[in-house]
Amino acid sequence: MSCNEFPPKKRNKKLLVLLPISVLSVEDSLIDKTYKAGFISRILSIYKVDEVILYRDDESNSFDEKFLQLILNYQIIPPHIKKKIIKKSKLLKYAGILPPLRLVNHDPPKKAEIGKILDGYVEKCDENYCIVYLGMIGNGYLDKKEVDDKIITVKIKSIKNKIMLEKASWGNLYTGYKVSKIKNLDIKKFKDEGYLIVGTSKLGECFNDKIKEEIDNKLRNSKGIVFVFGGPHAELYNEKEFDYILNTVLNQGTLTVRTEEALASTLAIFNYISNC
Incomplete structure (x- = not known):
C-alpha cells in the first residue's frame, strides 16, 4: 500500500x-x-x-x-x-x-482542456447562461439551471468557440x-x-x-x-x-x-x- x-x-x-x-x-x-x-x-x-x-x-x-x-x-x-x-x-x-x-483544487489547468475539473467564480448570468471566471484560462459558460452558488466546481465540456462548462464535483477527494x-x-x-x-x-x-x-x-x-x-x-x-x-x-x-x-x-x- x-x-x-x-x-x-x-x-x-x-x-x-x-x-x-x-x-x-x-x-x-x-x-x-x-x-x-x-x-x-x-x-x-x-x-x-x-x-x-x-x-x-x-x-x-x-x-x-x-x-x-x-x-x-x-x-x-x-x-x-x-x-x-x-x-x-x-x-x-x-x-x-x-x-x-x-490542495487538489488549488492547482487549476494552465490551458483549457476537455474533461478538466476546476473551481470557478460565477460573475454574472443572463436568461440562459452564466459567465464563470476560471482564472488564467479566462471565462467559461455554464447553463444557468446548474448554478446554485457563487463558487462552483465545473468540468470543461467544449472548447471550440468558447469554453463551455458543466457542473461537476471533486467526489471523494x-x-x-x-x-x-x-x-x-x-x-x-x-x-x-x-x-x-x-x-x-x-x-x-x-x-x-x-x-x-x-x-x-x-x-x-x-x-x-x-x-x-x-x-x-x-x-x-x-x-x-x-x-x-x-x-x-x-x-x-x-x-x-x-x-x-x-x-x-x-x-x-x-x-x-x-x-x-
Whole structure:
C-alpha cells in the first residue's frame, strides 16, 4: 500500500478540531498573527481535517476571533479565484507571507482542456447562461439551471468557440477544511452526535500502544473523532466530558508546548493510527 497517495481522498471517518481563538493571543503584531494562522491552516490541510471549530475561552478577544476566521477561510479559497471573493482589507496586509496550501483544487489547468475539473467564480448570468471566471484560462459558460452558488466546481465540456462548462464535483477527494464557530467549549453536543472526544494536555495520560489500539477500535463504531485543544495558558479539565485526555508530546524538551505545536503533534499521531 502506498503511503503517498495524491490526489488525496477524504477520510473514512470525520476529523474535527476544536481550537481556542486565544491561540493568537500570545502574538502582539499583525505579521506574527498572520504567520501563525497560516501555519495552522497548513497543519489542518496536511492532516485532512474536515472541520475546524473555533471557540471562545477566557483569553479570547474579538479581534483575534475575526482575524483567525478570516485567515483560515482566506487560505482555503483556490488562489485563482481568491481576488474575486475576498475584499481588500487591512487585516490582509501580510497575506503575502501565508504559505500556499496546494490542495487538489488549488492547482487549476494552465490551458483549457476537455474533461478538466476546476473551481470557478460565477460573475454574472443572463436568461440562459452564466459567465464563470476560471482564472488564467479566462471565462467559461455554464447553463444557468446548474448554478446554485457563487463558487462552483465545473468540468470543461467544449472548447471550440468558447469554453463551455458543466457542473461537476471533486467526489471523494479532499479539498480542505470547513471553518465554523461556537461561543463556548460545548463538548456534549459532539458526544451526542456520536463522535469520540479526545482532549490534549501535558497533564493528560501518556499516549501509548494500548490507547492507540483502544482509539482505533472505538473509532470504527463512531461518527468520527474530535480533538480538543486548550489555550496558551489553560489546561483542559473535567475528564467526564472526554473519552480521553492525552499527552501527545511525550517527554517534551521545552517547558511549554504551544497550541499550534500540540495540534501538529496530535494530528501526526492520529494520522498514523488512522492509516495503520
